[in-house]
Structure formats: C-alpha cells, structure tokens
C-alpha cells in the first residue's frame with residue numbers, strides 16, 4: 001500500500017529531533033555532523049538562539065496578514081537587501097522555483113512594456129537547475145525532470161555552459177533574457193568562468209536583453225560574498241534568492257533593478273504567503289547576522305581552509321575522491337565509485353552530505369561552521385574512503 005506521505009523522495013531511514021549549530025541528533029540517539037544544511041538552507045546552523053527568538057516572538061505577535069496591508073518586516077528586509085546589493089526593489093515569495101518564475105515574469109514584462117512583445121524566450125544553460133514547477137522544468141531542460149510531465153512550457157532555450165563562443169548563436173529575435181547560476185549547484189558544483197560571465201553581460205548589453213542570476217543556492221553568503229556574482233564584478237538586472245535567506249524558514253525573493261521592477265504594477269503579480277511577517281522577521285535576523293562585521297570574512301577564511309583540507313582528502317583517497325571544486329562553503333568532491341555509495345559510507349561515519357549531478361558529493365555546511373568542524377568532517381570523509389577501499393578490496397578477493 002502507498003504510504004500516507006507521497007513517495008516522491010528517496011529518503012534515508014533517519015529522522016532528527018534536535019539540532020545545535022552544525023550538529024543534529026537523530027531519533028536513534030546518534031549525533032551527526034551536518035554538512036548538507038538541509039540542501040544549503042540552514043545558513044546560521046540549527047537552533048540559532050537569535051533566529052529561534054525572532055521566530056518565537058513574531059509568531060506570538062502576528063504571523064500572517066496578507067499583502068492587502070503593509071508588512072513592516074518585509075519593508076525592513078527589502079531595505080536591507082537594497083542597501084547591500086545592486087537591487088532597487090525586492091519581491092518576496094516562498095521558494096526558489098517561485099522566485100525564478102517571478103524573475104522570468106519580470107524579464108518578459110519589461111520587454112513587453114519596452115515595445116518588444118516578441119521577446120519572450122529565456123536562454124538557459126546545459127546542466128542548469130532552476131526548480132520543479134512546470135515552467136522551471138523547462139528552464140532546467142533536463143529530460144529526467146520532465147518525463148511524463150509534458151507538454152513542456154515553451155519559451156526556454158539552452159546553450160552550452162561556460163562556452164562564450166556558442167553564446168551569440170543562441171540569441172534569436174525572440175530572446176528576452178539570460179538566466180544562469182554563477183555556480184551550478186545540482187549538476188555538480190561548477191563555477192561559471194569569469195570570461196563566460198563577462199560574455200553574458202556583453203551579449204545582454206549588445207542585444208538589449210536582461211541578465212538574471214539564479215542565486216537560490218549560491219546566495220546569502222554561501223560563497224563568501226553576500227551574492228556569488230560579486231566575485232565576478234558583473235552587474236545583473238535581476239536575481240532570484242531562496243534556500244539560505246530564511247535560515248530554514250521558507251522564504252524566497254526576487255531582487256531587481258528599477259528598470260525591471262517598475263513594471264510589476266499593482267495587481268500584476270502576487271502570492272498569498274509571500275513576504276509574510278513571520279518569514280520576513282526570520283529573513284531580517286538571518287541577513288543581520290550575515291551582514292554583521294566579520295561574518296562573511298569568516299565564511300571566506302573557513303571556506304578557503306576547507307578547500308585546502310579537501311585537496312588533502314583527495315590526495316589521500318585515491319580511487320574514491322579525485323577532485324574538489326567550488327568556492328567558499330559550497331564545495332563538491334568528485335567521486336570515483338557511485339556517489340550514492342559514497343554518501344552512504346560517509347553517513348555511516350556520522351557525516352551528512354548531499355549528492356549532486358556528475359557523481360559529485362556536495363558539501364554545504366551552515367555558514368557558522370568552524371575550521372575545527374571542517375577538519376572533523378574531513379577526517380570522517382577519509383575514514384569513509386578507507387572503508388570503501390577496504391570493501392572494494394574484499395569484493396575482489398571473494
């Protein structure tokens with residue numbers, strides 16, 4: 001018989017009842033080091049005292065009022081984002097896919113209002129991941145996510161990632177804008193090259209297109225800058241944000257320049273839950289922490305040290321891990337055996353990770369992680385590699 005909870009996830013047989021910082025305690029009593037952070041979400045770690053206090057206090061006052069009224073918490077969070085980014089205005093929603101939908105709608109609407117109603121197509125890239133709504137499985141383009149869910153939504157084209165030469169060929173009279181992840185996450189932690197990012201901006205300026213970054217995974221401090229595009233010095237027109245911005249509370253956002261944002265006139269777009277007092281109070285606390293002096297410097301320092309430790313893991317685990325990629329606290333280890341086997345071996349050592357495409361083990365710990373905790377994680381990775389090698393040798397013998 002089908003379980004009451006729909007079977008659309010492949011879940012580990014493990015449930016957690018208490019977290020603290022980078023640690024989670026399972027119902028079986030075992031403690032785990034959490035380098036998955038709920039897929040790059042719990043940016044301040046588990047049970048962060050300030051975030052817990054904010055949510056408890058806000059819940060006791062007012063959780064939801066709808067966008068029929070002013071929401072001071074949303075105004076405060078938008079103000080913080082505008083002050084600290086390229087953006088002039090912010091739209092709140094509830095998830096990454098929804099943020100990307102908002103980003104696409106803004107791009108199309110702006111082209112429409114600017115006298116280009118024929119410009120409706122969004123250029124995306126091979127290996128992208130933009131979410132699971134009907135439009136976003138089209139944007140993602142991966143047939144595995146589309147199977148049986150057709151007809152696919154029109155208006156999304158694809159070109160090779162990190163290939164500046166094929167970029168111009170992909171632009172048509174119908175192209176409205178370009179959307180790219182500064183570091184592809186789901187498909188295996190692949191940073192865009194500087195040349196590619198510069199090429200994207202140049203092409204957008206040349207053809208009058210809008211450049212959107214999907215910063216759902218890379219944003220809110222993950223790579224050591226507030227947003228990953230800052231590493232490249234490239235100005236976007238619009239970005240989507242979710243995952244880490246609520247620290248575990250569901251929250252998404254679209255950050256845009258006035259040129260795009262001004263076309264979302266009253267009634268043009270909306271969501272019931274988007275930007276509610278509880279979610280935005282959580283977002284304000286998360287952002288205040290991340291913008292506090294030294295926080296991002298901490299992410300960069302620990303992230304660099306972690307990167308070096310992972311290089312060392314690679315050099316000492318031949319036949320299991322063969323390269324490390326990524327930046328800041330968004331890292332991937334390329335695996336030789338199937339990543340699912342590696343994840344299990346790593347889990348057996350009490351370390352939580354996330355799989356990614358291209359047979360990559362994803363390491364995205366809470367941003368408050370210390371160097372000592374990174375060292376502990378690397379020791380567990382090495383133990384897991386040893387156990388995998390031992391069982392592979394065993395298989396050869398038998």
Ligand SMILES: *Cc1c(COP(=O)(O)O)cnc(C)c1O
Nearest residue numbers: 095096097129130131185216217
């Ligand atoms: C996770 C992710 C999404 C989808 O976010 P949801 O909140 O699951 O809808 C979109 N884009 C990127 C880059 C992501 O990593």
